[in-house]
Amino acid sequence: MLGDQSSELSESNGENESPTLRLCANGACMKTTEVEAKLDEGNIQDAESSLREGLSLNSEEARALLGRLEYQRGNVEGALRVFEGIDLQAAIQRLQVSAPPPEKPSTKKKVPREPPQQSASQHAASLVLEAIYLKAKSLQKLGRTTEAAQECKSVLDSVEKIFQQGIPDAQVDTRLQETVSHAVELLPALWKESGDYQEAISAYRRALLSQWNLDNESCARVQKDFAVFLLHSGVEASPPSLGSQVEGSYVPRNNLEEAILLLMILLKKFNQGKAKWDPSVIEHLTFGLSLCSQTSVLAKQLEEVMPGVFSRVERWNCLALCYSAAGQTSAAVNLLRKSLHKHERPDDLVALLLASKLCSEEPSLAGEGAGYAQRAVNNAQGMDEHLKGVGFRMLGLCLGKQAKVPTSDFERSRLQSESLKALDGAIAFEHNNPDLIFELGVQYAEQRNLKAASRYAKEFIDATGGSVLKGWRFLALVLSAQQRFSEAEVVTDAALDETAKWDQGPLLRLKAKLKISQSNPTEAVETYRYLLALVQAQRKSFGPLRTLSQMEEDKVNEFEVWHGLAYLYSSLSHWNDVEVCLKKAGELKQYSASMLHTEGRMWEGRKEFKPALAAFLDGLLLDESSVPCKVAVGALLSERGKEHQPTLPVARSLLSDALRIDPTNRKAWYYLGLVHKYDGRIADATDCFQAASMLEESDPIESFSTIL
Numbered sequence: 001m002l003g004d005q006s007s008e009l010s011e012s013n014g015e016n017e018s019p020t021l022r023l024c025a026n027g028a029c030m031k032t033t034e035v036e037a038k039l040d041e042g043n044i045q046d047a048e049s050s051l052r053e054g055l056s057l058n059s060e061e062a063r064a065l066l067g068r069l070e071y072q073r074g075n076v077e078g079a080l081r082v083f084e085g086i087d088l089q090a091a092i093q094r095l096q097v098s099a100p101p102p103e104k105p106s107t108k109k110k111v112p113r114e115p116p117q118q119s120a121s122q123h124a125a126s127l128v129l130e131a132i133y134l135k136a137k138s139l140q141k142l143g144r145t146t147e148a149a150q151e152c153k154s155v156l157d158s159v160e161k162i163f164q165q166g167i168p169d170a171q172v173d174t175r176l177q178e179t180v181s182h183a184v185e186l187l188p189a190l191w192k193e194s195g196d197y198q199e200a201i202s203a204y205r206r207a208l209l210s211q212w213n214l215d216n217e218s219c220a221r222v223q224k225d226f227a228v229f230l231l232h233s234g235v236e237a238s239p240p241s242l243g244s245q246v247e248g249s250y251v252p253r254n255n256l257e258e259a260i261l262l263l264m265i266l267l268k269k270f271n272q273g274k275a276k277w278d279p280s281v282i283e284h285l286t287f288g289l290s291l292c293s294q295t296s297v298l299a300k301q302l303e304e305v306m307p308g309v310f311s312r313v314e315r316w317n318c319l320a321l322c323y324s325a326a327g328q329t330s331a332a333v334n335l336l337r338k339s340l341h342k343h344e345r346p347d348d349l350v351a352l353l354l355a356s357k358l359c360s361e362e363p364s365l366a367g368e369g370a371g372y373a374q375r376a377v378n379n380a381q382g383m384d385e386h387l388k389g390v391g392f393r394m395l396g397l398c399l400g401k402q403a404k405v406p407t408s409d410f411e412r413s414r415l416q417s418e419s420l421k422a423l424d425g426a427i428a429f430e431h432n433n434p435d436l437i438f439e440l441g442v443q444y445a446e447q448r449n450l451k452a453a454s455r456y457a458k459e460f461i462d463a464t465g466g467s468v469l470k471g472w473r474f475l476a477l478v479l480s481a482q483q484r485f486s487e488a489e490v491v492t493d494a495a496l497d498e499t500a501k502w503d504q505g506p507l508l509r510l511k512a513k514l515k516i517s518q519s520n521p522t523e524a525v526e527t528y529r530y531l532l533a534l535v536q537a538q539r540k541s542f543g544p545l546r547t548l549s550q551m552e553e554d555k556v557n558e559f560e561v562w563h564g565l566a567y568l569y570s571s572l573s574h575w576n577d578v579e580v581c582l583k584k585a586g587e588l589k590q591y592s593a594s595m596l597h598t599e600g601r602m603w604e605g606r607k608e609f610k611p612a613l614a615a616f617l618d619g620l621l622l623d624e625s626s627v628p629c630k631v632a633v634g635a636l637l638s639e640r641g642k643e644h645q646p647t648l649p650v651a652r653s654l655l656s657d658a659l660r661i662d663p664t665n666r667k668a669w670y671y672l673g674l675v676h677k678y679d680g681r682i683a684d685a686t687d688c689f690q691a692a693s694m695l696e697e698s699d700p701i702e703s704f705s706t707i708l
Contacts, residue, residue, distance in 0.1 A: 032069060039070060044082055060086050061124060064131035076138045083135035086128065125162055126176035129155050133183050140190060149190035149199070155183040160210070167213040181218045188225065197235040204229070205240060220275040223262045224284075230259035231288055260288045264301065271306055295325040313339050317351050320358075329358050333365065340372070349384055352376040356394035366402035373398055373422075389429025393436055396422035400443050404661065412663065416447055434463040438471065445478055445704045448664065448695075454478045466498055469506065470707050476510055477707065480517065481700040488701075489514045502538065505531065505557060509564050513701040521572050528565045535561055559588040563595055570601045578602045593623035600632055609636060627665055630658040635671045638678065651675050662703075666695035 030051075039047050044066070051062040063086050070079035132155045139148035159167065159180055167180065184207045191200035204226035208219070230237060237255050252258035263285040269275040282305070289298040299322035302315060310318070316339040323332040336355040340346050352372045359369020373395035380388035399419035403412050423440045430436050441456030457475040464471055472495030479488035492511045496504055508531050515524035535558045566581035579602060585595055600615035613636055619629035637651035655672040658665060673688030 036069070036073070039066070039075075039078065044085070060128050060131075064127045067131050068134060071134045071138060076141050080135060080138045080142070083131055083138070086131055086135075123173055123176075126173045126179060129158060129183075130175065130179045132158070133179050133186075136183075136186065136190070140186075140193070145190050145194040146196070149187060149194055149196070152183050152187045152190055153203075155179070156187065156206070156210075156212075159183075159212075165211075167211060177213060180212055181214055184212050184214065185218065185222060185225075188222075188229075192229070197233060198238065200229065201226075201235070201237045216269065216274045217276065220266055220269060220278070223266050224278065224281060227259040227262040227266070227288075228284055230255040230262075231284060256288055256292060260285065260292075263288065267301055267305070270309075271304060277309055290325070293325070295322040296328070298322050299326070313345050313348070317348070317354075320351075320354060324354070324358055329361060333358050347375070347379045349376055349379050349387060352379065353387065353390055353394060356391075356398055360394060360397040360401055363401050363405045366398045366405065369398035370395055370402060386429070389426045389433075389436075392422050392426035392429065393433075393439070396420070396426060396443070397439060400446075409663075416443075419443055420447075432463065434460055434468070437463060438474065441474065442704055442708060445474075445481070445700075446664065448481075448698045450478055450482050450698060454482070466495075469495065469499060469503060472498075473506060473510060473707050474704075476514075477700040477702055477704060480514065480702075481698045483697070485514055485517045489518070501534065505534070505560070508534075509560070510702065512564065512568060516568065516571060517701055521568070524568055525565075528561065528568060531561045532565075559585050559592075562588070563592070563598065566595075566598050567601075570598055570605065573605055575602050575605055578605075591622055593619040593626040593629055596622065597626065597628045597632060600629075604632075604636070612636065625661055627658045627662045627668070630654045630661075631665065631668045631671065634658065634668070634675070638671050638674045648675050648679050652679075664695055664699075666692045666699055669695060 047066055051057055051065055057065070063082055067079045067082040067086075070076075070082055132151055136148045136152040136155070139145070139151060167177070188200045188203035188207065191197070191203055204222065207214075207222045208226070214222070229235075235255075237258065239253075240251065250261070252261055263281055266275070266278075266281050267285065270277050270281070282302070285301065286298055289295060289301075299319050302310075302318055302322065305315070316335045320332040320335040320339070323329075323335070333355060336351055336358070338344065339351050340348065340355060345351065353376050356369045356373035356376060359365035359372065373391055376391035377388055377395060380386075380391055396419045399415050399422060403415035403419060420440075420443055423436070423443060426433075426436055427440065437456050438460045441453050441460060444450075444456065445453035454475070457471065457478050460468070461471040461475060466472070472491060476488040476491045476495070479485075479491060489511065492507055492514065495507050496511075499507060508527055512524040512527040512531075515521070515527065539558075562581050562585035566578045566585060569575075569577040569581060578598070582595060582599055582602070585592075589595070596615045596619035600612045600619070603609070603612035603615060613633065616629045616632045616636070619626050620633065623629070631654075634651045634655040637647040637654070640647050652672065652675045655668050655675065658668040659672070662668070669688045669692035673685045673692060676682070676685035676688060
């Protein structure tokens with residue numbers, strides 16, 4: 001029987017003598033110095049003979065011990081020369097004969113015992129396979145990675161031949177299992193070093209799908225390395241072989257899905273305590289799920305992480321970021337409120353900036369967001385002073401959004417002024433930030449400072465090299481507000497030349513409206529026909545079976561095209577065409593306040609006021625903040641106010657509410673003037689008509705808010 005064949009460190013009897021390394025096997029030991037002397041002289045055959053005679057070993061076993069000794073001494077080239085003499089195939093054939101057959105399952109519990117012959121075969125297997133593994137390591141150190149990979153692969157091939165049913169869970173030599181585990185982890189690394197990435201992918205899958213009896217930590221390392229390779233290598237992995245696919249199981253379609261699946265399995269292991277926590281796993285999973293816009297899935301994974309891994313404030317902040325990216329603003333803000341509580345981390349600069357950013361998107365939260373932004377500005381000191389500009393920017397956006405909520409004109413004017421002041425302060429810190437330049441320009445445009453808005457629109461286009469669509473749209477809208485329609489059309493045509501076909505939808509709708517403003521309705525209709533052709537081409541690219549998500553991701557929105565065409569025909573009083581277009585739009589989106597507003601215009605144009613009023617009111621029921629529907633109902637009631645005075649207060653209330661939401665709506669000012677006129681308040685009517693006239697001179701063909 002072959003005993004422990006590892007080198008042992010034993011102490012000699014002399015007190016001042018250094019410990020002596022000994023090689024032990026089959027119950028016999030010999031000093032390594034005897035063998036090392038012959039190796040140093042280059043007498044490999046003599047050294048092998050000494051081991052065979054002194055320890056009762058065969059040729060492969062003796063060379064395995066010699067090679068290991070040379071490798072441990074750091075003589076890689078010498079170890080390689082020794083390993084070259086091992087006949088691996090002959091060793092495998094002997095080991096296959098002595099390998100145990102698979103055990104049949106038994107209901108009786110028995111204490112496993114290792115037969116002497118089996119123990120000897122496993123020790124032999126361990127020694128020979130370790131030698132080939134060390135040979136692969138030697139080749140790797142010498143830079144011969146392809147040869148190293150082939151040798152490492154031969155180790156695993158040999159194991160599969162010896163243990164055809166997989167390595168059993170019990171009765172396995174510890175050193176043999178260690179060698180197999182090391183080889184499984186080394187092989188894909190060698191293929192990567194040699195540049196053969198498809199072989200590396202195959203090696204990773206083989207490591208995870210074959211029965212190597214890996215411990216949890218080894219398996220976790222392989223899973224993580226494979227996931228990182230799939231995410232960051234840039235190599236497109238071929239799909240798994242059909243033989244490795246289980247019927248009914250999920251098969252990843254690409255690198256990203258396979259990597260995410262591996263990382264989620266790893267997280268489950270961590271949560272179950274089967275492997276040690278590795279913080280880089282959650283970082284890679286964050287990257288992968290963010291790439292495919294699945295941050296809500298990431299939030300769920302973060303929620304399942306065991307308590308104590310993250311601090312609760314860190315968890316809240318991460319979850320808030322996930323929910324904000326998923327569009328769940330309310331949930332994100334609630335988490336940040338907890339994080340920024342006075343008993344937690346009230347001065348966390350990143351959390352303050354994120355909270356203010358989220359609040360700037362909702363008028364009802366804008367006041368709260370301004371408070372967070374001001375705290376961020378106050379806390380941006382020292383090494384964080386560079387973030388003060390971001391704080392000023394968020395403060396300006398929050399104040400600008402808050403200006404759309406107040407009940408008094410004075411308060412609105414004050415907030416707008418403070419908003420511009422904050423954004424100007426941000427420019428001082430980030431004068432080259434294109435997004436900040438754009439936002440400042442929009443703020444000026446909404447306050448009808450068109451000269452400043454035009455300057456910032458041009459600066460944004462210069463800063464982005466004309467590569468961002470919204471910059472061209474913004475400049476065209478500013479020019480249309482200045483009644484320079486022909487120049488706006490030139491800008492739009494220039495933008496169309498720089499824009500991909502599938503991204504031209506907003507620009508083409510803008511061009512159609514510019515044609516109408518220049519009294520060219522025929523050309524406007526032709527523009528919409530081209531848009532419809534784009535829609536048809538887009539639909540064919542997905543085939544007949546399109547999912548809801550694919551429809552939502554359409555670059556050219558078919559509903560908006562049909563609705564825009566209906567609105568165009570309504571301005572031309574082609575009511576039958578309006579009805580056809582609305583029917584098409586209704587098939588795509590059944591409930592829409594904007595569509596109901598256009599339907600009301602159709603009934604109004606046909607002099608059918610009851611169905612018109614019903615359509616406008618239905619639009620308000622769908623969206624109580626719909627300014628066009630409020631203005632339309634107010635206009636109808638103001639016309640009836642000539643004969644029925646009781647309708648005037650209702651009309652005045654609706655129009656005033658519309659102006660509270662959009663103080664630059666010239667139609668609302670005009671019809672409010674009519675209400676005052678019919679009610680006998682001539683001075684108020686004059687002010688309203690004057691405001692409507694001034695706004696008409698600076699009214700863009702689309703609201704500036706549509707480009708945000």
